[in-house]
Amino acid sequence: MESKLYDKAEVISFIKQGKLLSLAGDNKILNDLPQGNWIAGSIPYFMDNDQGKFNQDKIYVNELEHFGSNFSIKVYDKNNIHQVVKDSYDNGYTMIIFPPFSEVLQEYALNSPNYEGLYNNPIVGWVSGIDLNSDDTPKTYEGRSGIAHTDKAVAIHVQLPENKFAQIEIVNIFERDENSPEIEFYVNSFDVINCLIDGKETNLAEYYKQHNIDVKLPIVADYSGARINVSVKEIDQENGLVGFYAPVFENVIYKFAKPVDNYVRKFEINTIDIGEKSAFSCNCILNYLYGELEGKKINNVKGPITFGEIAYQLLNQTLVNLYIENIE
Amino acid sequence: MLLTGDLNVPLKNFFFQMKVTQAKNQILSGKVELEEAVEEIYELCQKFRQAKYMEEDLDRIFGERQETPVSQTTPNKQVENRVKQIEKTEEKSVKSEENRAQNKEKIIQKIKKQEIEARNLRIKTEREELEKIKLELEKEREKARQLIAKQLEEERKNRLKIAEQKRLKAEQEKQKLQKVTKRKKVVKPKKKSFWGYIFGK
Numbered sequence: 001m002e003s004k005l006y007d008k009a010e011v012i013s014f015i016k017q018g019k020l021l022s023l024a025g026d027n028k029i030l031n032d033l034p035q036g037n038w039i040a041g042s043i044p045y046f047m048d049n050d051q052g053k054f055n056q057d058k059i060y061v062n063e064l065e066h067f068g069s070n071f072s073i074k075v076y077d078k079n080n081i082h083q084v085v086k087d088s089y090d091n092g093y094t095m096i097i098f099p100p101f102s103e104v105l106q107e108y109a110l111n112s113p114n115y116e117g118l119y120n121n122p123i124v125g126w127v128s129g130i131d132l133n134s135d136d137t138p139k140t141y142e143g144r145s146g147i148a149h150t151d152k153a154v155a156i157h158v159q160l161p162e163n164k165f166a167q168i169e170i171v172n173i174f175e176r177d178e179n180s181p182e183i184e185f186y187v188n189s190f191d192v193i194n195c196l197i198d199g200k201e202t203n204l205a206e207y208y209k210q211h212n213i214d215v216k217l218p219i220v221a222d223y224s225g226a227r228i229n230v231s232v233k234e235i236d237q238e239n240g241l242v243g244f245y246a247p248v249f250e251n252v253i254y255k256f257a258k259p260v261d262n263y264v265r266k267f268e269i270n271t272i273d274i275g276e277k278s279a280f281s282c283n284c285i286l287n288y289l290y291g292e293l294e295g296k297k298i299n300n301v302k303g304p305i306t307f308g309e310i311a312y313q314l315l316n317q318t319l320v321n322l323y324i325e326n327i328e
Numbered sequence: 329m330l331l332t333g334d335l336n337v338p339l340k341n342f343f344f345q346m347k348v349t350q351a352k353n354q355i356l357s358g359k360v361e362l363e364e365a366v367e368e369i370y371e372l373c374q375k376f377r378q379a380k381y382m383e384e385d386l387d388r389i390f391g392e393r394q395e396t397p398v399s400q401t402t403p404n405k406q407v408e409n410r411v412k413q414i415e416k417t418e419e420k421s422v423k424s425e426e427n428r429a430q431n432k433e434k435i436i437q438k439i440k441k442q443e444i445e446a447r448n449l450r451i452k453t454e455r456e457e458l459e460k461i462k463l464e465l466e467k468e469r470e471k472a473r474q475l476i477a478k479q480l481e482e483e484r485k486n487r488l489k490i491a492e493q494k495r496l497k498a499e500q501e502k503q504k505l506q507k508v509t510k511r512k513k514v515v516k517p518k519k520k521s522f523w524g525y526i527f528g529k
Binding site for chain 2: 091113114118119120122165167168169170186187189191192193194201223224225226236239240241250251252311312313323325327328
């Protein structure tokens with residue numbers, strides 16, 4: 001089944017056929033779906049087949065192919081989220097949706113890098129959101145009960161047959177600015193007061209102000225060649241505090257991102273390689289906004305627009321793709 | 329080497345990038361032993377051997393490996409030539425066509441036998457050489473292991489020192505964050521839209 005926005009009636013029909021689905025849509029439309037093999041997260045922004053769009057009347061559908069193998073649907077809170085790796089199959093993948101600013105997301109974001117077996121199978125997913133001009137509450141949904149959650153993550157663990165494997169690819173348009181100082185943090189945290197900048201203790205909020213650094217640009221860590229972003233949520237000069245959308249980690253060296261001249265063009269160039277056969281894809285709301293993706297068709301970029309992306313761990317300002325491949 | 333930081337190879341496969349980084353951090357913090365990490369990465373690389381860029385990454389780490397397959401059969405032409413040569417020398421003793429055919433068959437068998445023996449000998453020699461190389465490698469590995477252990481011990485001591493300093497700093501940072509959070513809670517929060525969160529207004 002093609003991944004795209006569908007009418008509610010079509011989605012109800014897919015659910016009744018027993019299909020295994022990952023859904024994304026506005027709370028209004030997700031509220032009264034029938035029970036079935038699905039999970040969902042709230043969001044009204046999408047990259048659909050034809051273009052980026054805001055839509056509250058349709059649901060974005062990803063059918064999770066399991067090729068006749070097993071699958072299981074689970075709900076996690078902050079106390080059992082560490083089980084997510086153990087609940088996965090020997091060969092397969094996990095699709096997970098978190099509510100934003102929740103304790104379960106905090107727990108996962110801060111501690112998942114140390115979960116035993118985190119890399120045994122791909123874990124992909126996203127953080128739900130809402131219409132940015134509304135007072136709605138971001139939610140996740142577990143289809144078997146139809147219950148909506150504001151503080152729990154929902155996941156589908158999919159088993160793959162022996163002749164298949166799943167893999168994740170990410171697209172990050174940001175590069176580390178080689179002229180940037182090295183930034184190191186004392187604690188694993190979403191909030192920072194003081195840190196080491198080129199080895200010197202510095203108040204980060206003050207540094208942003210003094211050096212007039214663009215807060216649209218994330219700070220970027222180098223994970224053996226993978227560029228991992230952490231985006232700025234707020235700078236509270238009054239309290240000398242910088243808040244991030246994902247945690248920063250001690251023992252990791254970050255740099256400010258290199259300024260991007262043309263966000264849209266850069267995004268286009270970096271997404272040329274995205275294959276048509278992605279099993280699942282999602283993209284950050286900040287890329288959608290700063291890249292002005294509404295009304296635009298960018299290569300094969302598709303999927304829900306999200307308040308955070310999961311590719312093993314929580315990422316920011318990143319496009320995530322999951323591929324199912326044959327073993328030859 | 330990759331995991332101890334002695335070899336810095338930028339990788340391209342996303343799983344590999346993340347796993348190697350996790351292993352490096354866990355080794356540094358003493359949560360995992362080097363050999364344990366190597367073993368785990370090896371197994372996962374086997375599992376995801378066909379993932380995009382995986383082969384390229386492994387080639388970059390270990391250098392390109394070239395295997396020359398040993399030919400199992402001698403080309404027929406070569407056998408024929410050798411048969412002809414031997415036939416020439418033994419021509420006088422071959423009286424009839426029947427004898428010639430029988431003789432030819434014997435010679436072919438003889439040559440094949442010689443070739444099998446030669447191949448077995450070659451394999452045996454190669455095996456012995458491999459064993460020698462293996463032993464030498466093991467010795468080198470042991471030396472390297474000892475050296476790494478020594479370096480790691482020194483690094484561990486240094487890290488402990490730095491960690492203690494960092495721990496103190498982290499405590500201070502946590503206390504400051506707690507104070508700020510408390511202070512923030514006292515102030516009646518303004519209703520903030522998600523645009524506010526996005527742009528920090």
